[in-house]
Amino acid sequence: MKANQEDDFRDRIATVNSDGERVWIYPKRVDGPYYKWRKIISYIQLIVLIGVPFIKYNGKPIIMLNVLERKFIFFGNVFWPEDLYIFGLLFITTVIFVVWFTATFGRIFCGWLCPQTVFLEMVFRRIERFLEGDASKQKKLNNQDMSTQKFFRKAFKHVLFYAISFFIANIFLSYIIGMDELIKIVTAPPSEHIVGFIAICIFSFVFYGVFSWFREQACIMVCPYGRLQSVMQDVNTVTISYDFKRGEPRGRKLKKEQDSDKGDCIDCKKCIAVCPTGIDIRNGLQMECVNCTYCIDACDDVMEKIGKPKGLIRYASHNMIEKNHGYKISARTIFYGIVFFILFSVDLFLLTNRPRVSAIINRMPGSLCTKISDDAYMNVYRSTLLNKTLDTHKYSFKLIDIEGELHLGESHIEIAGEGLEKFTMKVILPGKSIKKRGRTYFHIGIFENDKLIHKVLAGFRGP
Ligand code: SF4
Ligand code: SF4
Structure with missing residues (x-):
């Protein structure tokens, strides 16, 4: 059966056209309270992420995840291969936590804490806007024929992107082998640390590829968490939602129509223009949504301008909108919470009673x-x-x-x-x-x- 036009979004993703070619997304810049908070949290996270490998306890890094030697250090505690059963249980506990958290608050992690989003939106995208301007200017530049000016602008951007990717690769590797070992690799001739040198080159190219080209495709096509969210969320999950009861029927209103039965959505499509995955949140919960909150800020700005209350797009569950009530904790949330706390207590017991x-x-x-x-x-x-x-x-x-x-x-x-x-x-x-x-x-x-x-x-x- 052919899907009707309204349901067309279910059969395609916004980043691929009908010929199967990539559609490059140019999200417009948006400012607003959510973006400001995300910036603060992201920069704190970046400082912690970059700073932790430099901090030592007893001459050892406070966090080291040496998967090659199966040796892990957390805040002065060394975990050896024989302690892997604790990690096995910790992994299961983390999965339960993720399921519990996602069932309750949706993909809040993706928008606020995931390093992919933080680096892409707060580092690479901001540099790109600084060098090439906002969405329309970037699009214009990309559609222009190659010129000396365009070549140098693009070359400068990509050299900068690669340098940042190289830096991220070094930080990433320092979590695995420790900062001392990393400094040896970086300062000695490559022939003396050929494996480490190759690892840094591979990581650098992967990060450069992800942040300069692959971008939102990583969240849509690769990340298993994104693909599994639909089985973790239900009608009681609080996530970024469009208030269809208040917004519909959508459409621009003429002055004389102010009292008509039209909803508050004026169909300005600003929520789509700012979306880094190119979706229309008004179609409901979609796999591509990374909960970045840009559409909330964009729509709140529109609502302010037209004199309507903010929150047409907001954090809410389907039931909160449909039944017009506040947040109600579901039996599922309580169940996952109990399982998580039981497992977490067992983890704590094992960690504190682990033989030294x-x-x-x-x-x-x-x-x-x-x-x-x-x-x-x-x-x-x-x-x-x-x-x-x-x-x-x-x-x-x-x-x-x-x-x-x-x-x-x-x-x-x-x-x-x-x-x-x-x-x-x-x-x-x-x-x-x-x-x-x-x-x-x-x-x-x-x-x-x-x-x-x-x-x-x-x-x-x-x-
Ligand atoms: S930004 Fe708000 S008003 Fe504009 S189309 Fe989106 S939901 Fe409707
Ligand atoms: S729909 Fe809104 S929250 Fe979801 S990815 Fe797009 S802009 Fe971000």
């Missing part, structure tokens, strides 16, 4: 049980201890659930932050503690300042 050491204690390969007196037997163990913190610590060892002795050769083992030590220990058990058949299992306690911090299961081979 990792130990492997095995019997020395090939060693036998040695009889050292009439009623005492000895096993020798090969041990490996990893200090998972950033500080140096001293560790001592004791048998904690069996009668016997543990000999280390020294009173304690001192290990530097993130250090690993291999050593041997001897365990002597009286005959009565040893099982007649099979192995005798017991726990070796690892103590720090006489406080038990971890225990490891070990097996004793009898005579």
Whole structure:
């Protein structure tokens, strides 16, 4: 069945024409309270994003996400591959949080916090407007034949875009390998850090491609969050919405029509002109909407000029508009919230009770049980201890659930932050503690300042 003209938007996206070619979007500049707040929040976010890799604790970055070595540092806490189960649960918790948040507030993250939107709208788009002017001037320049002036203007813009992309790539990489390692790569000849050099070049080209050319397509076609939003949102989700009850029937009003039954929307299409994804919010919730709030500011400005109340486009749920009531919390929101808080509590418990050491204690390969007196037997163990913190610590060892002795050769083992030590220990058990058949299992306690911090299961081979 052929869709009628009103529903045409459902069959196409604004950034592709009927021949399948890209339609370049020239969003008009808009100023307004929402844009001002977004600017403040975006610049705080950029300062934090760029500043964090420079901040260190105990000589280490406060945040490092070294996926290559599967080692993560958060505010002085080092997470090793064996802690990945915590990350697995944290990932599930984050997904539940995203579902909960999106079901309640829509794609608010995309407009206010997503680095793609922040960099595109607050850095690249602003530079472009500064160099080439607002939407109509940019369009005119792009449609002009190539001239020396156009060439230099475009070349300057793209060199600047590439330089910023290179900077972003460096910051991005510093979160993975740390700022010290990054400085080594940047300052040494490329031949000494060929992998790091290639990584920076690839990241720079990707960021340059995304911010100078791909732009809103990343949100519309690539971002899985955008594509999944329709299954997360419902009629109670508060998102950027057009008040169709107040706005329709839309249309320009002549002076004498002021009291007619026409709605408040004067069909000026300013909300479309400012939209960075080129959609018409009056068609309702659409996958392309990144909740950037530009259409709210544009429409509020129009409403002010025509003497109507602001908020024809505003944060509201479909039900709030349809049934004309305030925000009502839905059962779905409550359910997701409960699941999130349960998972979050488990995460906190695991994070705060995570052992600060990792130990492997095995019997020395090939060693036998040695009889050292009439009623005492000895096993020798090969041990490996990893200090998972950033500080140096001293560790001592004791048998904690069996009668016997543990000999280390020294009173304690001192290990530097993130250090690993291999050593041997001897365990002597009286005959009565040893099982007649099979192995005798017991726990070796690892103590720090006489406080038990971890225990490891070990097996004793009898005579
Ligand atoms: S900006 Fe407001 S008045 Fe103008 S078309 Fe959009 S919704 Fe209607
Ligand atoms: S519809 Fe409004 S909020 Fe959504 S992307 Fe367009 S301008 Fe931004």
